[in-house]
Amino acid sequence: MGHGRHRSFHPLFTESMKEVYSEKRYGIALLSENHMETLDVLFQTHMNNKELFDTLLQLRDDDSYSYQHSFDVFVLGTLYGMYIGMEDLEVFSESCLYHDLGKIDVDTSILKKPGKLTSDEFKAIQEHTIFGEKRIKEQVGTCMASRLARSHHERLNGSGYPDGIHVHPYEQRHTAIIAILDVYSALTLKRTYRQPLPSFEALEELAGNPTLYDEGLVKGFMEMLHIYPVQSIVGLSNGEEGKVMYIKENAPFLPLIESNGETFELPVNRSLFIASYQGRAGRKKYVNSDKDRFIEALIEGDRGRAEFELDRLADNKRVEEVYIDLIGGALREIGDLWETGRISVAEEHVASVAASEILHTKQKTYVRNGSSKEGVILTTTLGDEKHLMPLQLFGEVLRANGWDVVNVSYPLPYEILADYVEKMNISYIGISCTMKENIPVIEEAVAYIKEKVPNVSVIAGGAGVAGTHISSADATTQTAREGLDVLSSWVRNR
Ligand SMILES: [Fe+2]
Numbered sequence: 001m002g003h004g005r006h007r008s009f010h011p012l013f014t015e016s017m018k019e020v021y022s023e024k025r026y027g028i029a030l031l032s033e034n035h036m037e038t039l040d041v042l043f044q045t046h047m048n049n050k051e052l053f054d055t056l057l058q059l060r061d062d063d064s065y066s067y068q069h070s071f072d073v074f075v076l077g078t079l080y081g082m083y084i085g086m087e088d089l090e091v092f093s094e095s096c097l098y099h100d101l102g103k104i105d106v107d108t109s110i111l112k113k114p115g116k117l118t119s120d121e122f123k124a125i126q127e128h129t130i131f132g133e134k135r136i137k138e139q140v141g142t143c144m145a146s147r148l149a150r151s152h153h154e155r156l157n158g159s160g161y162p163d164g165i166h167v168h169p170y171e172q173r174h175t176a177i178i179a180i181l182d183v184y185s186a187l188t189l190k191r192t193y194r195q196p197l198p199s200f201e202a203l204e205e206l207a208g209n210p211t212l213y214d215e216g217l218v219k220g221f222m223e224m225l226h227i228y229p230v231q232s233i234v235g236l237s238n239g240e241e242g243k244v245m246y247i248k249e250n251a252p253f254l255p256l257i258e259s260n261g262e263t264f265e266l267p268v269n270r271s272l273f274i275a276s277y278q279g280r281a282g283r284k285k286y287v288n289s290d291k292d293r294f295i296e297a298l299i300e301g302d303r304g305r306a307e308f309e310l311d312r313l314a315d316n317k318r319v320e321e322v323y324i325d326l327i328g329g330a331l332r333e334i335g336d337l338w339e340t341g342r343i344s345v346a347e348e349h350v351a352s353v354a355a356s357e358i359l360h361t362k363q364k365t366y367v368r369n370g371s372s373k374e375g376v377i378l379t380t381t382l383g384d385e386k387h388l389m390p391l392q393l394f395g396e397v398l399r400a401n402g403w404d405v406v407n408v409s410y411p412l413p414y415e416i417l418a419d420y421v422e423k424m425n426i427s428y429i430g431i432s433c434t435m436k437e438n439i440p441v442i443e444e445a446v447a448y449i450k451e452k453v454p455n456v457s458v459i460a461g462g463a464g465v466a467g468t469h470i471s472s473a474d475a476t477t478q479t480a481r482e483g484l485d486v487l488s489s490w491v492r493n494r
């Protein structure tokens with residue numbers, strides 16, 4: 001219950017919030033109650049510590065990222081403190097805001113250096129912990145603030161700095177918490193030299209390293225955000241157990257869930273939601289070779305890892321090889337795994353969606369520049385095709401080879417298709433056929449189109465036409481590569 005009167009936020013609070021706020025990062029932690037008001041009140045309280053706050057503003061002038069990150073850790077720390085009912089919330093909240101204040105004493109050029117640091121530079125950066133502690137003591141900050149400025153880079157197993165102490169998650173609870181928030185903030189904020197890591201991948205990093213970060217505290221943090229990594233085993237609000245299958249980047253708190261043999265997206269109205277995190281699903285072993293790590297990541301819906309594996313495999317490969325051998329080959333193997341019952345329908349679906357998204361983002365990286373236009377081709381399916389990836393893949397291979405591709409990813413009635421091809425002056429049609437049952441439909445449709453538009457050349461291809469051919473088409477091929485070769489020869493002979 002509010003007081004019926006709208007307080008306005010401090011302008012700097014609003015401005016700072018705009019820079020760091022995103023549901024992709026905070027999940028739905030900020031959407032409940034009047035957390036925004038509490039944050040603003042606390043921020044203004046911390047501003048009252050003139051000396052410390054002036055130093056923070058100075059840091060902002062030197063390096064705006066360090067300020068954003070400090071503010072972000074303040075927001076995350078305050079929300080987390082409230083979430084777990086921390087008794088000394090106000091002091092902890094202040095400690096979060098000033099945890100990196102010692103960066104003011106580190107050479108700005110090192111602070112802002114993109115990419116890898118030399119070991120000397122790294123040592124210089126590490127000193128911000130000691131500088132911070134000293135400054136906060138001198139500028140009469142709280143005991144906790146100076147202590148956390150020193151200890152926020154320490155880890156449970158003693159591998160942190162500056163002291164390499166073993167953090168005990170109960171005795172040094174604040175240190176164990178701020179360490180988690182600090183890493184999460186650093187990984188998920190945008191830097192000038194790299195893209196931010198999606199929140200669920202940052203959480204995977206935290207949950208995957210229980211020797212560094214306390215598992216119970218990471219679990220609480222995920223439950224506060226309502227964001228969980230792929231392959232998390234979770235408890236649902238209806239009492240059932242589920243597994244996080246796939247996460248859309250823009251709404252990480254509404255993942256695709258598998259539960260009781262069914263796969264569904266969590267509803268936007270939150271009538272069903274994830275109530276608890278139970279751990280990570282054990283890895284199934286699908287395959288053994290190097291290339292299979294890419295396949296495994298696709299099946300697990302781990303787009304980040306799949307992209308990373310693909311980049312490794314794609315090194316020095318030509319664009320056709322990336323599309324046909326790597327992505328196409330992976331999809332064929334995933335199809336086999338599904339047909340032999342080694343993965344579920346949901347996993348096959350997830351793998352296709354992930355492959356399709358990667359294809360989309362990678363297109364720009366792999367497609368050759370300056371290739372000459374070969375011609376315009378319409379690619380489509382006919383009949384009741386369930387597998388649209390091969391069609392998309394074929395389209396990408398053609399684009400990469402200078403074709404202008406008009407992709408119609410659903411079967412049109414023949415008359416409309418013929419009409420469209422005629423009006424648009426399209427000379428080539430590619431039809432993808434992955435299912436044998438569709439051969440008669442394709443025969444009939446192609447015959448119809450060729451009669452209406454005699455100049456068009458039609459190529460039909462895909463796994464569905466293996467060992468047979470479509471007699472009304474001009475060519476039948478099984479692989480995308482064969483299709484590309486046939487089309488190139490047609491263009492040369494035209
Ligand atoms: Fe730090």
Ligand SMILES: [Fe+2]
Nearest residue numbers: 069099100182
């Ligand atoms: Fe930090």
